[in-house]
Amino acid sequence: MFKRKLIVGVITLVFLFTLTSLLATAPRFAEAMEAEQEKSLYERLGGYDAISAVVDVFLTKIWDDPVVGRFFVGMGTDTRNKLRQKNKNLLCFNTGGPCRKINRPLDVVHVGLNITDSEFDIVVNHLGDTLKEFKVPEKEYAEVMKKFGGLRPYVVEKRIKKH
Ligand code: HEM
Numbered sequence: 001m002f003k004r005k006l007i008v009g010v011i012t013l014v015f016l017f018t019l020t021s022l023l024a025t026a027p028r029f030a031e032a033m034e035a036e037q038e039k040s041l042y043e044r045l046g047g048y049d050a051i052s053a054v055v056d057v058f059l060t061k062i063w064d065d066p067v068v069g070r071f072f073v074g075m076g077t078d079t080r081n082k083l084r085q086k087n088k089n090l091l092c093f094n095t096g097g098p099c100r101k102i103n104r105p106l107d108v109v110h111v112g113l114n115i116t117d118s119e120f121d122i123v124v125n126h127l128g129d130t131l132k133e134f135k136v137p138e139k140e141y142a143e144v145m146k147k148f149g150g151l152r153p154y155v156v157e158k159r160i161k162k163h
Pocket of ligand 1: 068071072083086087090102103104105106109110113115119120123148149151152155
């Protein structure tokens, strides 16, 4: 009889202990989940150094491209470096990072270049290839591509609203 009571007592204690531990860790788990969800796209991409490396590879692909490379012919190293920096700041800013945009408005800077939808698509594909090369996870990949694609009306000639 005493043995049975002892077993029941031990089981009850173990149960209560497990329940208390679960209740104690649940809020911390929820907090951790929340913190993960609150991370900006900038942080999830790996911060400034990761963004900088992506832009360098992405721009090189564009400059070397047989179709869209023509837009950049005659640009010297200094001009290209400025273009790099402007694009790094823009991507950093647009993903929630601690950067300022230092470029002129995109519709102003691209107007008159007569960029077509298919030329824009070539650039989008280079960005996609670059993100894959950097093994950017699917969720972040989709977010970057969506943001970038959303800029089409500021770049493609017939879609730019004339000022
Ligand atoms: C979402 C897509 C694009 C973004 C975010 C973007 C971003 C930029 C930025 C930040 C600048 C520098 C602006 C400044 O000097 O203040 C720039 C300039 C330029 N972009 Fe784009 N661009 C995009 C698409 C394209 C495409 C598709 C082409 C050509 C195929 C292109 C060709 C150029 C050229 C030639 C310049 C230099 C213009 C100049 O300095 O006169 N861009 N772009």
